[in-house]
Amino acid sequence: MLLARQALAPAEAIRRLTPLQGQDSPAPYLALAARLDRLARDDLQAAIESRSVVKTTIMRLTLHLVAAAEYPAYAQLTRQARMRAWRKTYAHLDEAGVAAELGAWLEEPRTNDEIRERVGGYEGVADDPSTPVVFARTLLPLVQLPPAGFWRDRRRPSFIVDSRPLPEPVAAATLVLSRYLAAFGPASRRDVAAWAGVAQRDFAEAWARLSTVSYRDDHGTELFDLPDQPLPPASTPLPVRLLARWDQPLLAYADRERIIPLEVQPLKLTLSGDATVTVDGRVAASWRLQREGDAVKLTITPHVEIRRSAGGEIRAEAERTARFCEPDARTFGVAGV
Structure with missing residues (x-):
């Protein structure tokens, strides 16, 4: 898209x-x-x-x-690795019994403070802000x-x-793997595990179950994709886009260099969460929005040399983004390009 x-x-x-x-x-x-x-x-x-x-x-x-x-x-x-740790840490607890008891209680809306108080009553749960919350989120599928x-x-x-x-876990992993490859393939086994935040073994049976095709990148790494997926040539023109904080392409691959140039990686944009600008499919700048009264200014901060011909497209995308963010503003300006 x-x-x-x-x-x-x-x-x-x-x-x-x-x-x-x-x-x-x-x-x-x-x-x-x-x-x-x-x-x-x-x-x-x-x-x-x-x-x-x-x-x-x-x-x-x-x-x-x-x-x-x-x-x-x-x-x-995504709970598989955490459940392995949960079962080691809380081996003394009746997993099914706790899940049933806590699940019934969480059929009503609860705050984090209420969860901390309730879960803190189980033997062995550390008395700190995060452990009781992670305990509950690991054991049960909780939504906000x-x-x-x-x-x-x-x-x-x-x-x-x-x-x-x-x-069941293999069916879940297979569905998620198919969605990942449809969105981000070709990609390596390491890529999908890093994106999901799970161990590669959590996808092992899914890889065996799912029909895929494979390629090799310039370094010889095997990359997988779903059959019959489009594979645009490297010469395909890529439009300028203003991406969100921690947007998907920045986190979709273990090899960040696929989208973040080496000279930009010291900025650690995947940690800071700066909103980014892609030019020719690669991160070239960051952006931020400021509003004063009815006036909005979107500032572009380049991180690499940007080809002059991209300036007009960057400004157009920046104004589009500014209008989306602040639709009731009266004036929109773009700075930095």
């Missing part, structure tokens, strides 16, 4: 794109705006309100927006209730258990 914007409903777009980073609440909106035609912020908020999209902690224990129909598969896959996920929502979320049964 970064090659050409499409007209899709938010839930279907997220299903195809795989879950969108939601650590920063505007980020999924900006990620979709870079990929969809005529998206309004209310479109995604309506999908969250209707629960066709849910906000939850999954890959790499970070917040994402997920197409609700496929959330159980992502939840099952709206308005969590709304544009710039700052309220403390409430959590509820997703009561749907989880698919």
Whole structure:
């Protein structure tokens, strides 16, 4: 979708794109705006309100927006490594009994503070802010209730258990692997494990089950894709895009050099979460937005030399993004290019 914007409903777009980073609440909106035609912020908020999209902690224990129909598969896959650790740490607990008891309690909305107090009652749970919360999020598929996920929502979320049964682990891994390859292939086994934040062994049987084709990159690394997927030639023109904080391409591959040039990597943009600009499919700059009264300015900070011919396209994309972020502003300016 970064090659050409499409007209899709938010839930279907997220299903195809795989879950969108939601650590920063505007980020999924900006990620979709870079990929969809005529998206309004209310479109995604309506999908969250209707629960066709849910906000939850999954890959790499970070917040994402997920197409609700496929959330159980992502939840099952990403809990596997954490459940191995959970079972070692809490071997003295009755896993099924605790899951049933805690799951029944979480059928009603609960805050993190309430979860800490309740889970802290189990023997062996450390008395610190994170351990009881991770305990619950590992054992049970918890989602945040709206308005969590709304544009710039700052309220403390409430959590509820997703009561749907989880698919068996291999089926879950196979579905997630197919979605990943459809969105990001060709890619290596290491890439998909790093993206999901799981061990490569958690995908082992899925690789055996899923039909794939393979290629070799310039370094001899084997890359996999789904059969009959388009493979644009290297000469394909790639449009300028303003990406969200922690946008997918920056985190989709273990080899960050596929999108982040070596000279940019010392900036550690995948840690800082700076919003980025891609030119010719590679990170070339960061961007930030400022508003004073009715005036909005979007500033581009280049990190590499940018070809002069890209300036007009960057300015057009920057103004489009500024208007999406601040639709009620009266003037829009672009600086830095």
